[in-house]
Amino acid sequence: MSDYVLEIENVSKSFPGVRALQEVELKVRPGTVHGVMGENGAGKSTLMKIIIGLYTADKGTIRYKGNILELKDVNDALNVGISMIHQELSPLPFMTVAQNIFLGREKRNKLGFIDHQAIDQATANILKDLNIKLRPTAIMGTLSIAQMQLVEIAKAVSYDASVVIMDEPTSTLTEQEVKHLFRIIEDLKSRGVAVVYITHKMDEVFGITDEVTVYRDGEFVGTDDTRNLTRESLIQKMVGRSFEQFFHKQTAAIEEVVLEVENLCRGKVFRDVSFSVRRGEILGFAGLVGAGRSEVMETLFGIYPKTAGRVVKDGRELDIRSPKDAIGNRIAFLTEDRKGTGLYLNLSVRDNVAIANLVNYLKGGVFIDHQQVRAICDDSVAKLRIRTPSLDQLVLYLSGGNQQKVVVSRWLAMEPDILILDEPTRGIDVGAKSEIYKLMSELAFRGKAIILISSELPEILAMSDRVVVMHEGDKVGELTREELSQELILHMATGEPRSTFAGAQQT
16 A cells, blocks of 8 residues: 555656646655645646646656546546645636535435535535535625635535645635634644645745645656755755845945835824835835734825825925825835736736836827837836736736736836835745845845835845834834844734843844
């Protein structure tokens, strides 16, 4: 009997002009969480689609519970006990939770009619077992994205699966919802279910996985016990270069103050927040969820009105009442939700890059100079290495990392003096992250002032020249690069005075 519930050996897959996988392997033990990591284009999605029967491998072997498995379609995988929760959910919004879970395999009564009562009862039992507080009769279209995600998990469990593949399952979940998901995963482990967990998030890898397999450029790099890995060694496996090379932090000349914010307030959301940022400087903003970091920047950018305080740029007080005012003063803001507030998903790469700066691309103040727009966009695609078939490609179909680069390109096209980056690397692979870090360093070197909001402390520590720490709407302190430590930032972010931290340097 094999030690593994799922074994992939020497699997290859090519598409016209593209080699997606080259003799890769994956071995998953029952009752474990097996992390799968790699940059976009590493072959993760292609391999998972082979495992669930969407694609057929060109060569190689799949073994399930020790037996060779040949899949004709997804139903074959589901029937043997392999299910997958996709990153992009596609529920039927006008049907109930129960109907979505048992779609295509409805329970029937003796007369052959669908037994809705039996389906609802079976769904209620599954939801109760997983501690998911939803009604079987709730209409899917009325649920939040997070609740729909939980329904997908319940659906996977309903197949009595021995292997459940989860593709970026926390990308739309809150912190509390992530904790609930992790409890469900631990419960699945205790039942002997193997979870194949695809993620870009390092904290999740080290928090929940037992083993990790890494792929790079369609090839198998290796599998290790998670406890034997470090963040640095895992990054090196994924990108093929060292941790220091990954962040690309270079020394920039920090010059005069370009922006001063004094006692900025917005009702009860945040109070008396003051800070300054200089040309060539990366100013980090750290804090826990709900600290008010994003809200400060949204107010500074004119999305919401301030109730008190002053904003001074280059010695002149600004009256920013809308994003248009901020843009007019050469302040750019990359929001944390690129799909919700950053991108026009149904527009092209060209339109998304040009849209914030169209007034500068007019001929005679009336007609758009399409030649100039194309030149700007071509330059952006080349400089940021945006992977797109053409400028006409809809942004919707780009990878997360390339979508993020499109938003960055939009703001760089206006040549801002101040660039606010709110969670700029959220939801993108490590290769794209590295390119964003390199760009930040280059912009600082060119004299741009950068404000970086990030929930990833290694990112804050590696890239910031100074760090402002916030807690529940208040600025609780400010640290120089020499004073920075993960422990001190976390200590202050919980609202504890800096003076009570044993490792704090005295000033």
